[in-house]
Each structure stands twice: as C-alpha cells, then as structure tokens.
Amino acid sequence: MSSIRLYTVVFVALSALTTVQFALESILLDELYGFTMAVILTISTVKAGAVGAWYMHLIDEPRAITYIVIAGALGVVALTAGAAYSVT
Amino acid sequence: MSGLPPKSSVKRWLVTTNHKDIGILYLLTSLFFLIGAGVLALLIRVQWLPGGSVLTGAEYNQVVTAHGLLMVFWFLSPFAFAFANYFVPLQIGAEDLAFPRLNAMSYWLYLFSGLAMVTSFFQGGTHQGGWTLYAPLNVPAFVPRVAEIGETTAVIGLALFVTSVTLGSVNFLTTIYRMRADGLRMRDVPLFSLSILLTVWMMLFAFAALLAASILLGSDHLLGTQYFLSESGGSLLWTHLFWFFGHPEVYIVFFPALGALAEIVQTFSGRRLVGRKWFIIAMALVTIQSFIVWMHHMFLTAINLPIKTVFMVTTIGISLPFDLMVFALIYTMIKGKVRWTTPFLFALGALLFFIIGGITGVFLGAIVLDYQFRGTYWVVAHFHYVMASGAVALIGALYYWYPKMTGKMYNQFLGKAHFVLAFIGFNMLYFPMFIVWETPRRYSDYSSQVVWEVPFTDFAIVDAGFTVFHQIATVGAFLFAASFLIMFYNLVKSLYSDRTVEESPWAYTGSAEWATDSPPPLENFPGKPTFANGRLNFLTGTEATDGGVEVMEADRSEPATDGGVASQVEELPDHSHDADHASWWPLLLSAGLLVTALGLSGLEQSYVLWPFVLSVPVFVAAVGVVGARRYVASNPEVSGSTTTHKLLVLGSVPLLAGLLAAFHAQHGIVDGFTEANRYFFVALGGLVYTVYAFVAMGYESFEVPEPELNEAWPFEGVTNTKLGMWLFLGSDIILFGALVGSYVFIRFQSGWQDWWHDAGLPEAAHQVLPGLINTYLLLASSFTVVLALAYARRGHKRGTMTFLGLTFLGALGFLANKAYEWNEFINHEGWTQTSDVMGSTFFLSTGIHAAHVIIGMVIVVFLFSRASEGAYWGEDEDAHTIEYFGLYWHFVDIVWLFLFPMFYIL
The missing domain is CATH 1.20.120 (Four Helix Bundle (Hemerythrin (Met), subunit A))
Known part of the structure; x- marks a missing residue:
C-alpha cells in the first residue's frame, strides 16, 4: 500500500472511531457509565496507538523507540493510578 | 560561527559549545552556589547560638528553604554534571555531545535559573515553606503579600531549571546511546558514564513531573487557578507530584557520585570492580524501582493504609540492590591493594556516610517508625548523610580528575588535610542529631526550653540538654565549612604551579580519558578512538604508512600499524575540522x-x-x-x-x-x-x-557532523535528532500525563460523576460538540502533515506547501472553535479558571494544549516559508525537518485524543 493510501485509511479509521465515541456518549453513557467510560478511554488509547504507529512511524523505527514511549506511559499510569488509589 | 577564541578570552566562555568548556562552567557555577548555600547553612547554625538570634522567623524560614533548594538543585546535580559534561564524551570516545548548542543552552538556563532563585530573596522574600514547597503554604492565599513576587520568581526559576535539566537529559541519552566509539559495547562503558546514563533516564521522567507541578503552581500564582488550594485533595496532589519527582531525585543526585566512587575505588585498589555486571544490574534495578517508592514520603498524610504498606515494601526492596553495590565496593578494596590518596579517602568517606545515611533511612521506610521519626532531627541527619555522601564522593571526583582537567597536580598533603577536617566536621555536625533525634525540625528558636510531648502518653519532656549537642553540631558546621577553604586554596594555587602531569598521574586507570593529554585537546583524542579489537586504539585518517592508516596504541608510547583495519579506515571521514564549537x-x-x-x-x-x-x-x-x-x-x-x-x-x-x-x-x-x-x-x-x-x-549554520564508525545500539538506523526528538516526547508524555493525572486525581477525590454537577457551569452549557469538532480538525491536521512529508519525499514542492498550508488552516480552525467556546464560558456563563477547581482544570489543561497548537503553527509558518524557497525535498537531512515537526504535531494530537473524552464526554 502506498504511504498516501495508508495515511488516508488511518485518517478515516480515526475519524470513524471518534464518531463511535460520540455515539457511545449519546446512547449509552447515562445507563452504563463505568462500562462506557472504559470503552471510550480504550478507543482513545487505540487511536493514540494508531497515530503513533503509522503517522509517527513507530512501526518502522527500532523497537527501542517504542520502549521509550511505553516507559513514559507506564510512568503516567503509575502516578495517576497510584495517586487515585491512595485516596480510596 | 565556528571559531573558538582562546581560553584566556572572556568571549570564549560566553560562546563555547565544547563539552569540556561547558563542564568547567558547570563546575565553577555549582561551586558558587555551594558557597552561597553553605553560607545560608552557617546562618542557620548561628541563629541557634546562645543569644544568637540574627534572623527573624520569616527570614529563618527563607534561609532554610533556599539552603535546601540551592544545595539540591543548583549545587549537587550540576556539580555532578560538570564531570558528566567533561568526561562522558571522553570515556565513550566521542568528540562532543550530540547537540552542543543545546548543551550550552542547558548551562545558561541553569545559571540564569539559579540567579532567578537568588533574585527572589530581594523581591520581598523568597519561599518560606521548605524545599518541598508543600501546599497550601505555596499558594498565594498563604503567602505574605510582600513576598508574592519573590515566591513566584522562585517557582518560575525552578521551572527554568527543569527545562535545563530536560535538555541535558535528552542530550546525554542521545550521546551515550549513539556516539560510542567503534567496538565499545554498552556493557563495557565505564561505570561513571553508565551511572550518568541511568541518572539521565531518571531525570528525563522525574523532572517532567516536577515541571508539571511547577506549571500548576505557577498557574495558581499567576492565573488564579485553584489546584493546590482545592479542598478536593489539593495539598495531597502536590505531595504526589513532588515526591514522584522527589524520590528519584535522591538517586539522581547520588548515582553520578556512585559512578565516580566506583571509578576511584577501582583505580586506587588497582583492580576491576568485583561483581561489575551485578553492580550495573543493581543500578538499573534502582532506576526502575525509584519510581515506585514515592509515597513513603507521605506516610503521615491521609493516604490509605494498604497503599502505605505497598510502598513500605517497595522502599525496603530498593535498599537491597544498594546492599549489593556497597558490598561490591568494599570487596573490591579488600581484594585490591589500596593506595591512600586524596581521592580514595574521599571515596571511602562517602561510602561510610552512605552506609550510615542508608541504614537510618530504612528506619524511615517502616510506617510505624516513620510515625515517630517524621518531623524530627532524625530525618535531618539521615538525608544530610545521604546527600553529603554524594557531595563528598564528588569532591573525591574533583581531586581524581583535577589533574586531567587542568594538567596540574595539587598538594596531596593539603588534600588529605581537607579530608580529615571535612570528615571530622561533618560527623560532628550531623551525628549528634541522631542522638537528640527528638528535636523537632523547622524551629527557628531553641533558646527557650524545648517541650517535646511523648507520643501516646501524658508526659512532656522539657529538655534544655539538647542544646549541648546542637552546639557541638554548630562547631562541626564551621569545621566542615573551613575544610573547603583548604580545598579552594590548594586547587587554585596548584593551577599556577609547575607540577604538570602527562596523560595520567594515577596508576591502574582504565578508561579512555586517561589516554589523552591533560587537559585534552579540542577534539579530545589524537585520532578516532576504537575498541574494535578489544582495546583502545586511535585511528588517524591522514598519516598512512603502508597505504593504509596509522593506528596508535592507547598508551601512545609506541605507535603501531595494523593493516588489519586499514581497509576499514580508508573510508574514515575526518570531520574534526568541520565541527563548529561556538554560538551566541x-x-x-x-x-x-x-x-x-x-x-x-x-x-x-x-x-x-x-x-x-x-x-x-x-x-x-x-x-x-x-x-x-x-x-x-x-x-x-x-x-x-x-x-x-x-x-x-x-x-x-x-x-x-x-x-x-x-x-x-x-x-x-x-x-x-x-x-x-x-x-x-x-x-x-x-x-x-x-x-x-x-x-x-x-x-544559524552550525555544523555537528554525525559520527560514523560508531556504536549505536539499540538505536541504529535513526539519526541523533530523531532520537533526541523521541526522548523529548517521552518526557512530554510524563508532563502531559501528570497534568491530566492531576485532573483525574482531583476529580476522583471530588467524586467522579458529580464533577460537572458541582461546577459553576450550567450542565446545558457543557457540550460535547466543540470537543468533537476540534478532534476532527486536529486529526485532519495530523493527516495533512504526513501528506506534506510524503509529498516532500517525492520532491513535490506544490504538494508539500499545500498540505503544510492545510495543516495551518486546520490548527487555525481548532483555535477559532476554542475561542468561540471559551468566549461562551467566560463572557456569557461567567465561568473562568478562577471560578472553581473544575474551571481551573478545564481552562489550564486545554489552554496549555492550545499553547502547544500555537507553537506548532509558528513552526508551520517557518516550514512553509522554507518550503517555498525549495527546502525539504528528497531524503537528505534537511528533508527530515518536516518529519521531526510531524512527531511534535502528532503528539499534540494524541494529547487531545485524551483531553476530548476527559473534558467533553465523561
């Protein structure tokens, strides 16, 4: 697949997923808040992964570059989850 | 600008980008801040002399705070990075750091941030709440009005310092990973450079959390947001952010000292470090563990018991790798034949201090004991032993590397006299504090009798006897300070002596810095260093003896040829004369x-x-x-x-x-x-x-040739700039993650689903649509950036310009939509960042993101302008500029992908 065609497919997918998030908010959020929140945040993570993988070309870079990103993300998860859990 | 003036010229020190010059600048500046912070320490002691009340309570608080901040931030780490700047490139066989101008900028930001901190004293007063800047004493509502500007300057000075550190971290990581001499495997990198590598990893992530905390605090001061004043855990939020940075900071301060200590022990024991591989693994383990122990600083806050228990376990756990390292150092001394030189004495002293500081710290890691010790002089003594251990090891490093940096040897007797006086003075100063550990911290006046309630009883101790121990400590403080006068005298006098040294004044040195002149020449080595055959050789690309290239041995006593590498070296480019070393x-x-x-x-x-x-x-x-x-x-x-x-x-x-x-x-x-x-x-x-x-x-035209024939594992195949960009983004993930995490924490504490009910914004006004539109716009602009890159690679000028232009328009649409939304909130609903903590988090988070969009737009204009001149075509280095910008822009996009659900949907 040429790079331009790939970029276009990714863009369409990202836009579609955004629309799904909006639809979930409209249809399901009030009834199933926790579940819907988890799905919406998971979709955001998938979208971020897609931008990183194809638009930022992580998929073509040495794997160690991806590890830098994962290390940063783990730091954020540790701080946010640890802090939030500490006040439960 | 390429020419570098001689060292005698003042201009050289203003424009230099050479790592050795920058190292010397760091050294002198950090010693300047040591003197300043040391004088503040003496003021603290003088305050407690009988009848010696020289400071008011507020002044005392400022002096204690500034002493801590200056020592930790502006002396200890930069002192270590003086040696890192000077010796890491030498040890790994590089000509300079990967980004020399960025390195110079790190230094100037460091100096200026320190001056801002000092200036804050003269702006009505600096911060008074201790070096941890605990909330709520750090927010305007609890700061004396007269000191508001000084407080803000101190916070902004800290943010500038963090910026300097982040630039330095990216630079050192790129350098150590991608610029090692041919054949120098990562596991064979000298221990000091390895310790710096692990230090800058911690810096990259930990300081990003401090930057986030500084930004939020600066916003509370300047924009009137309510993060740390929030009743929904505002004070606790600060402690989380601060200590997520603060505990790794302990190792950030100590690791370079540990690396220097290992080098010194190896040299003066005359043998390789025992268990070197395990020593390195232990350091790497501590680097990771350092990010999961921060809540042991918060045992007396409102966090729950299960999390305290988890962090007690991780804290005890982090002491184990240190045990291994201490034993490795001790066993190396036992197995070797020790020479009692000045650097070795300081290394040994540092090790003893660290053992005492480490063991007393384990007490504080236990929840029950911490309930007793917290807020007492036990803590003061403990962390001074740990910090001074780092400082003393680095003083040892100064004595170790001084001959290399200056080409002169100092007086050994005076060096040893310095050690003896410092060792006695320091222990007189801090050991008595363990004995009278019940003394409460942070008092400015002990002249009246100290009343210390015995916990869980009705008894109270009225004890004036503590005074004797504190007076012993004061004598120790002055002895410790005086010892440094000997050092300054010795080192300055030796600089002008005729005791010159050649490559190495010490026997059994093993790393590459000792195989070149003292001080080393601008290009560091007589040729291109290589470890390809397992030992250090220098390749020169000019003097061929047999149709190949001359190879000189490490000790340079008998230059030898090695036809075996000739074919490799024929390709060796000689860029040394192309490199620039100066920029204003x-x-x-x-x-x-x-x-x-x-x-x-x-x-x-x-x-x-x-x-x-x-x-x-x-x-x-x-x-x-x-x-x-x-x-x-x-x-x-x-x-x-x-x-x-x-x-x-x-x-x-x-x-x-x-x-x-x-x-x-x-x-x-x-x-x-x-x-x-x-x-x-x-x-x-x-x-x-x-x-x-x-x-x-x-x-500016500034040539920094990418080295060839070098080791770059595990980052082969990317340029230095791209790796630097990714490392910067790694740090930014923590920065934005901490900003979003702060919002999550406060919202969680406040009651997640009640959040918008409690806001001063009618729920009807809180719409998903503006966020949705902006998500589409940003995704579209990310799409156009990659298209601009694709067209640039195809040499399609018009396509490149068109898609850069569309990127700008997408960003403009994003900002216009945001402006409309903000106008509705602020002018029609009366809801601003000062209204409530909901407004604070919404406006600041989305505002900082918008600022990044604006910065991106400025860069797009720059790119568009250069593209119109015909830049960025094909696959040369210049063409990568759009790709590097794309990395930044897509990251801004990714941040929004999380802000959208957090602030608009949920």
Missing part, C-alpha cells in the same frame, strides 16, 4: 527566557526588580554587538540561511535597544514603580526576543 544563541535565547520569567513573576505586582531586569538585556545587547561585528568580519562570503542568520544577529541589537528604550520612555528605572503592567511589558518583550532568538538559532 544559547546564551541569548536563555537570557530571553530569563527576562520573560522575571516579567511573568510580577504580573500581579510591581517591585524593585528593574535594575536586575534591565541589566540582562543590556548585557545581551552588548554581547550581541560584539558577536555580530565578529561574525560579519569572519564570514565575508555568506549566502542563503547564513545570510539570514547574519541579519538576525545584526537585528537583535536594535530590537533589544528598542525594548530598553520603550521601558525607559514609559517608566524609567528610578521611580514610579507602582503599576503591574510594567511586568507585562517585560514578559512580552522577553517572549518576543525569545521567539526571535529561537528562530535565529534555527537559521
């Missing part, structure tokens, strides 16, 4: 940031800051005039971007002069300083100049 812009850009920072600090008030503020642009203008004249004289034929650079250099002078004239014309500098808007103009002027200097630096 790191200094000028940093000065612009300082002016901006000082302007920002007083947006709420006006004070007697002007003489200092004005002195900076005057200084910058003066060096700008000299620099521009020299530049034109030394570059008679310049074209393209270098012509633009020349114009920018020349243009900086009237711009600065105009700024100065505007200040004088409108306000003068002698009186009438009552309106806050002057600070606004300073901030605005500083910001304009910073942007201007940033662009000028981008246009």
Whole structure:
C-alpha cells in the first residue's frame, strides 16, 4: 500500500472511531457509565496507538523507540493510578 | 560561527559549545552556589547560638528553604554534571555531545535559573515553606503579600531549571546511546558514564513531573487557578507530584557520585570492580524501582493504609540492590591493594556516610517508625548523610580528575588535610542529631526550653540538654565549612604551579580519558578512538604508512600499524575540522527566557526588580554587538540561511535597544514603580526576543557532523535528532500525563460523576460538540502533515506547501472553535479558571494544549516559508525537518485524543 493510501485509511479509521465515541456518549453513557467510560478511554488509547504507529512511524523505527514511549506511559499510569488509589 | 577564541578570552566562555568548556562552567557555577548555600547553612547554625538570634522567623524560614533548594538543585546535580559534561564524551570516545548548542543552552538556563532563585530573596522574600514547597503554604492565599513576587520568581526559576535539566537529559541519552566509539559495547562503558546514563533516564521522567507541578503552581500564582488550594485533595496532589519527582531525585543526585566512587575505588585498589555486571544490574534495578517508592514520603498524610504498606515494601526492596553495590565496593578494596590518596579517602568517606545515611533511612521506610521519626532531627541527619555522601564522593571526583582537567597536580598533603577536617566536621555536625533525634525540625528558636510531648502518653519532656549537642553540631558546621577553604586554596594555587602531569598521574586507570593529554585537546583524542579489537586504539585518517592508516596504541608510547583495519579506515571521514564549537544563541535565547520569567513573576505586582531586569538585556545587547561585528568580519562570503542568520544577529541589537528604550520612555528605572503592567511589558518583550532568538538559532549554520564508525545500539538506523526528538516526547508524555493525572486525581477525590454537577457551569452549557469538532480538525491536521512529508519525499514542492498550508488552516480552525467556546464560558456563563477547581482544570489543561497548537503553527509558518524557497525535498537531512515537526504535531494530537473524552464526554 502506498504511504498516501495508508495515511488516508488511518485518517478515516480515526475519524470513524471518534464518531463511535460520540455515539457511545449519546446512547449509552447515562445507563452504563463505568462500562462506557472504559470503552471510550480504550478507543482513545487505540487511536493514540494508531497515530503513533503509522503517522509517527513507530512501526518502522527500532523497537527501542517504542520502549521509550511505553516507559513514559507506564510512568503516567503509575502516578495517576497510584495517586487515585491512595485516596480510596 | 565556528571559531573558538582562546581560553584566556572572556568571549570564549560566553560562546563555547565544547563539552569540556561547558563542564568547567558547570563546575565553577555549582561551586558558587555551594558557597552561597553553605553560607545560608552557617546562618542557620548561628541563629541557634546562645543569644544568637540574627534572623527573624520569616527570614529563618527563607534561609532554610533556599539552603535546601540551592544545595539540591543548583549545587549537587550540576556539580555532578560538570564531570558528566567533561568526561562522558571522553570515556565513550566521542568528540562532543550530540547537540552542543543545546548543551550550552542547558548551562545558561541553569545559571540564569539559579540567579532567578537568588533574585527572589530581594523581591520581598523568597519561599518560606521548605524545599518541598508543600501546599497550601505555596499558594498565594498563604503567602505574605510582600513576598508574592519573590515566591513566584522562585517557582518560575525552578521551572527554568527543569527545562535545563530536560535538555541535558535528552542530550546525554542521545550521546551515550549513539556516539560510542567503534567496538565499545554498552556493557563495557565505564561505570561513571553508565551511572550518568541511568541518572539521565531518571531525570528525563522525574523532572517532567516536577515541571508539571511547577506549571500548576505557577498557574495558581499567576492565573488564579485553584489546584493546590482545592479542598478536593489539593495539598495531597502536590505531595504526589513532588515526591514522584522527589524520590528519584535522591538517586539522581547520588548515582553520578556512585559512578565516580566506583571509578576511584577501582583505580586506587588497582583492580576491576568485583561483581561489575551485578553492580550495573543493581543500578538499573534502582532506576526502575525509584519510581515506585514515592509515597513513603507521605506516610503521615491521609493516604490509605494498604497503599502505605505497598510502598513500605517497595522502599525496603530498593535498599537491597544498594546492599549489593556497597558490598561490591568494599570487596573490591579488600581484594585490591589500596593506595591512600586524596581521592580514595574521599571515596571511602562517602561510602561510610552512605552506609550510615542508608541504614537510618530504612528506619524511615517502616510506617510505624516513620510515625515517630517524621518531623524530627532524625530525618535531618539521615538525608544530610545521604546527600553529603554524594557531595563528598564528588569532591573525591574533583581531586581524581583535577589533574586531567587542568594538567596540574595539587598538594596531596593539603588534600588529605581537607579530608580529615571535612570528615571530622561533618560527623560532628550531623551525628549528634541522631542522638537528640527528638528535636523537632523547622524551629527557628531553641533558646527557650524545648517541650517535646511523648507520643501516646501524658508526659512532656522539657529538655534544655539538647542544646549541648546542637552546639557541638554548630562547631562541626564551621569545621566542615573551613575544610573547603583548604580545598579552594590548594586547587587554585596548584593551577599556577609547575607540577604538570602527562596523560595520567594515577596508576591502574582504565578508561579512555586517561589516554589523552591533560587537559585534552579540542577534539579530545589524537585520532578516532576504537575498541574494535578489544582495546583502545586511535585511528588517524591522514598519516598512512603502508597505504593504509596509522593506528596508535592507547598508551601512545609506541605507535603501531595494523593493516588489519586499514581497509576499514580508508573510508574514515575526518570531520574534526568541520565541527563548529561556538554560538551566541544559547546564551541569548536563555537570557530571553530569563527576562520573560522575571516579567511573568510580577504580573500581579510591581517591585524593585528593574535594575536586575534591565541589566540582562543590556548585557545581551552588548554581547550581541560584539558577536555580530565578529561574525560579519569572519564570514565575508555568506549566502542563503547564513545570510539570514547574519541579519538576525545584526537585528537583535536594535530590537533589544528598542525594548530598553520603550521601558525607559514609559517608566524609567528610578521611580514610579507602582503599576503591574510594567511586568507585562517585560514578559512580552522577553517572549518576543525569545521567539526571535529561537528562530535565529534555527537559521544559524552550525555544523555537528554525525559520527560514523560508531556504536549505536539499540538505536541504529535513526539519526541523533530523531532520537533526541523521541526522548523529548517521552518526557512530554510524563508532563502531559501528570497534568491530566492531576485532573483525574482531583476529580476522583471530588467524586467522579458529580464533577460537572458541582461546577459553576450550567450542565446545558457543557457540550460535547466543540470537543468533537476540534478532534476532527486536529486529526485532519495530523493527516495533512504526513501528506506534506510524503509529498516532500517525492520532491513535490506544490504538494508539500499545500498540505503544510492545510495543516495551518486546520490548527487555525481548532483555535477559532476554542475561542468561540471559551468566549461562551467566560463572557456569557461567567465561568473562568478562577471560578472553581473544575474551571481551573478545564481552562489550564486545554489552554496549555492550545499553547502547544500555537507553537506548532509558528513552526508551520517557518516550514512553509522554507518550503517555498525549495527546502525539504528528497531524503537528505534537511528533508527530515518536516518529519521531526510531524512527531511534535502528532503528539499534540494524541494529547487531545485524551483531553476530548476527559473534558467533553465523561
């Protein structure tokens, strides 16, 4: 697949997923808040992964570059989850 | 600008980008801050002499706070990085750091941030709440009105320092990973350089959390947000952010000292470190563990017991790798034949201090014991033993590497006298504090009897006996301080002595810095270092003896040829004469940031800051005039971007002069300083100049050849710039993650689903649509950026420009939509960042993101302009510029992908 065609497919997918998030908010959020929140945040993570993988070309870079990103993300998860859990 | 003036010229030290020069600048500046912070320490002790009340309570609090901040941030780490700057490239066989101008900028930002911190004393008073800046004593509502500007300056100074550290971290990581000499595997990198590698990993992530905390605190001061005043865990949020940074900071301070200690012990024991591999694994383990122990600093806060227990276990766990390291060092001494030189004595002293500091720290890691010890002199003694262990090891490093840095040997007797006095003085100072550990911390006056309630009983101890121990400590403090006078005398006098040294004054040295002259030449080595055959050789690309290339052995006693590598070396490019080593812009850009920072600090008030503020642009203008004249004289034929650079250099002078004239014309500098808007103009002027200097630096022609024939595992196949960009983004993930995490924490504490009910914004006004539209717009702009890159690679100028233009329009649409939304909230609903913590988190989070969009738009204009001149085509280095910008832009997009659900959907 040429790079331009790939970029276009990714863009369409990202836009579609955004629309799904909006639809979930409209249809399901009030009834199933926790579940819907988890799905919406998971979709955001998938979208971020897609931008990183194809638009930022992580998929073509040495794997160690991806590890830098994962290390940063783990730091954020540790701080946010640890802090939030500490006040439960 | 390429020419580097001689060391005797003042100009050299203003423009240099050479790592050894920068190392010396770091060394001198950190010693300057050591003296300053040391004098503050003596003031603390004098305060407690009988009848020696020299400070008011508020002054005492400022002195204690500034002593801690200056010692930890502006002395200890930068002192270590003096050696890192000087010796890491030498040890790994590199000619310089990966980004020399960035390295110079790190130094200038460090210096200026320290000056901002010192300046805060004279702006009505600096921070008074201790070096941890605990909330709520760090927010305007709890700060004396007279000290508001000084407080803000201290916070902004800290943010500038963090910026310096982040730039340095990216630089060192890129250097160590991608610029090692041929054949130098990562596992064989000398221990000091390895310790720096792990230190900068911690710095990259930990300081990003501190930057997030500084930004939120600065916002509470300047924009009136309510993060740390929030009843929904505002104070607790600060402790989480601060200690997520603060505990790794302990190892950030100590690891370089540990690396130096290992080098010194190896050299003066005459043998390789016992268990070297496990020593390295233990250091790597601590690096990771350091991020999961932060809540042991919070055992006395409202966090729950299960999390305290988890963090007690992780804290005890982190002591285990240290045990291994200590035993490895001790066993190396036992197995070797120790030579009792000055550096070794300091290394041994440091090890003893660390053992005492470490063991007493384990007590504090236990929840029950911490309930007793917290807030007492046990803590003071413990962390001073740990910190001083780092400082003493680094003093040992100074004695170890001084002959290499200066080419002169010092007086060994005076060095040992320094050690003896320092060792006795330090222990007299801090050991008595363990004995009288019940003494409460942070008191400014112990002259009246100390009443210390015995916990869980009705008894109270009225004990004046503590005074004796504290007076012993005061004598120790002065002995410790006096010992440094010996060091300064010895080192300065030796500089002018005739005790010259050759490559190495010590036997059994093993790393590459000892195989070159003392001090090393500009290019570091007599040839290209290589470890390809398992030992250090130098390849020279010019003097062929047999049709190949001459290879000189490490000790350079008998140059030898090695036909075996000749074919490899025939390809060896000699870039050494191409490299630039001087630029004005790191200094000028940093000065612009300082002016901006000082302007920002007083947006709420006006004070007697002007003489200092004005002195900076005057200084910058003066060096700008000299620099521009020299530049034109030394570059008679310049074209393209270098012509633009020349114009920018020349243009900086009237711009600065105009700024100065505007200040004088409108306000003068002698009186009438009552309106806050002057600070606004300073901030605005500083910001304009910073942007201007940033662009000028981008246009400057500055050659840094990427080394060839080097080890780059595990980052082969990417350029230095791309790796640097990714590392920067790694740090930014923590920065934005901490900002979003702060919102999550406060919302969680406040009650997640009640969040918008409690906000001062009608729920009907809280719509998903603006966020949805902006998500589509940002995704589209990310799409157009990759298309611009694809067309640039195909050499399609029009396509490149079209998609860059569309990117700009997408960003413009994003901002227009946001402006409309904000206008509705602020002007129609009356909901702002000061209304409530919901408003604070919403406006600041989305506002910082919008600021990144604006920065991106400025860069797009720059790219568009250069693309119109025909830049970025094909696959050369210049073509990667759009790709690097794309990395930044997509990251901004990714941040929004999380802000959208967090602030608009949920």
